Amino acid sequence: MRFKEIIGQKELKTKLISLVNARRISHTQLFVGPQGSGNLALAVAFSQYINCLNPLEDDSCGECASCIKFEKLIHPDLHFTIPTISPIKKSNELAEEWREEFLKNPYLNDFDWLNTLDTKANKQGNITADECRDIIHRLALTSYEAKYKTQIIWQPELLVKEGNILLKLLEEPPVGTLIILVGSNTEKILPTILSRAQTIKIPKLLDEEISSALIQFHQCDYQKASDIARLSDGNYNMALSLLQSGHDGYFERYSVWMRCCFAGKVDELQKWVDEINETGREYVKNFMGYTSQMMRAAFIYKYGDAKLLRVNAEELAFITKFSAFINQDNLSAILQSLDEAVNQAERNANVKILFLNLSLYIGGQLKHAPKYA
Numbered sequence: 001m002r003f004k005e006i007i008g009q010k011e012l013k014t015k016l017i018s019l020v021n022a023r024r025i026s027h028t029q030l031f032v033g034p035q036g037s038g039n040l041a042l043a044v045a046f047s048q049y050i051n052c053l054n055p056l057e058d059d060s061c062g063e064c065a066s067c068i069k070f071e072k073l074i075h076p077d078l079h080f081t082i083p084t085i086s087p088i089k090k091s092n093e094l095a096e097e098w099r100e101e102f103l104k105n106p107y108l109n110d111f112d113w114l115n116t117l118d119t120k121a122n123k124q125g126n127i128t129a130d131e132c133r134d135i136i137h138r139l140a141l142t143s144y145e146a147k148y149k150t151q152i153i154w155q156p157e158l159l160v161k162e163g164n165i166l167l168k169l170l171e172e173p174p175v176g177t178l179i180i181l182v183g184s185n186t187e188k189i190l191p192t193i194l195s196r197a198q199t200i201k202i203p204k205l206l207d208e209e210i211s212s213a214l215i216q217f218h219q220c221d222y223q224k225a226s227d228i229a230r231l232s233d234g235n236y237n238m239a240l241s242l243l244q245s246g247h248d249g250y251f252e253r254y255s256v257w258m259r260c261c262f263a264g265k266v267d268e269l270q271k272w273v274d275e276i277n278e279t280g281r282e283y284v285k286n287f288m289g290y291t292s293q294m295m296r297a298a299f300i301y302k303y304g305d306a307k308l309l310r311v312n313a314e315e316l317a318f319i320t321k322f323s324a325f326i327n328q329d330n331l332s333a334i335l336q337s338l339d340e341a342v343n344q345a346e347r348n349a350n351v352k353i354l355f356l357n358l359s360l361y362i363g364g365q366l367k368h369a370p371k372y373a
């Protein structure tokens with residue numbers, strides 16, 4: 001994967017390239033950025049650049065023997081450790097499936113990946129102690145041909161106790177080894193791991209970066225690309241999913257839902273739930289993301305700077321009234337319940353039950369907002 005295949009992140013790419021050219025490559029790095037920012041893709045492009053035999057000023061050549069193997073993820077010195085689910089298969093046994101999924105969508109998240117292993121998966125992915133021992137064993141062997149034998153560990157958040165097995169290796173990897181941990185949330189990574197890695201922070205993508213990629217690579221018209229960019233909030237994986245699953249009627253659906261939640265009219269709510277149940281899981285997940293954005297927008301309208309709002313006129317008109325029911329306490333409770341609902345939807349929970357419970361909960365929270373606030 002070349003840097004030019006990754007959307008946006010111009011400044012960061014320049015920084016990574018200058019680190020290589022100045023030979024200031026830390027042997028253990030943590031690429032951390034929000035979902036859909038391209039953190040994994042950047043880690044792969046960085047490893048390819050370091051190992052390129054004829055590197056250009058701003059990218060790997062894409063043509064040398066090393067690049068050709070890196071582009072297909074078949075270089076014998078490029079290793080991935082990725083989350084798996086039980087019955088446990090190890091990362092190296094899943095190499096072929098992994099290559100296919102990553103090359104199809106380098107912005108994929110862990111649930112996209114775990115879903116390809118088992119569509120009925122209802123489990124949290126993990127990285128086992130056995131995997132960690134494999135990493136140590138693999139990196140102890142000399143490299144075949146690369147300048148830097150590269151080990152990418154995707155989702156170091158999943159390394160809990162097992163992570164301690166790796167501490168010595170992360171502290172001092174064998175000469176000529178590059179370990180890149182790729183994660184999204186430093187708060188969930190063991191402090192002992194964090195302290196051993198040089199952190200490279202990857203920012204969220206800008207709306208313009210997402211919209212121009214949609215126009216360039218997916219023949220989107222300008223309006224549709226801008227709408228999707230705004231809804232995906234810096235997450236290109238979500239933008240691709242919105243492109244596929246559609247995002248029609250979000251606002252209408254959301255405003256009806258909030259009225260149902262607040263009024264507690266069970267008949268209407270039931271009808272609404274039946275309708276959203278027909279839309280498909282991807283639509284449901286993205287719709288919940290949209291709902292979170294609208295909740296935050298109501299809060300910003302009430303307490304913050306309305307100029308920061310990223311809403312259209314129709315949404316603004318709704319928020320103007322709705323914000324009376326949002327305060328700091330119920331906002332965080334509602335956002336948490338929506339996050340949890342997305343997790344459950346990803347784990348194949350029953351959509352109807354999920355939304356009925358969520359509606360009752362949100363309805364209760366909205367009614368708790370003090371009238372004077």
Ligand SMILES: [Zn+2]
Binds near residue numbers: 051055061063064068
């Ligand atoms: Zn090359």
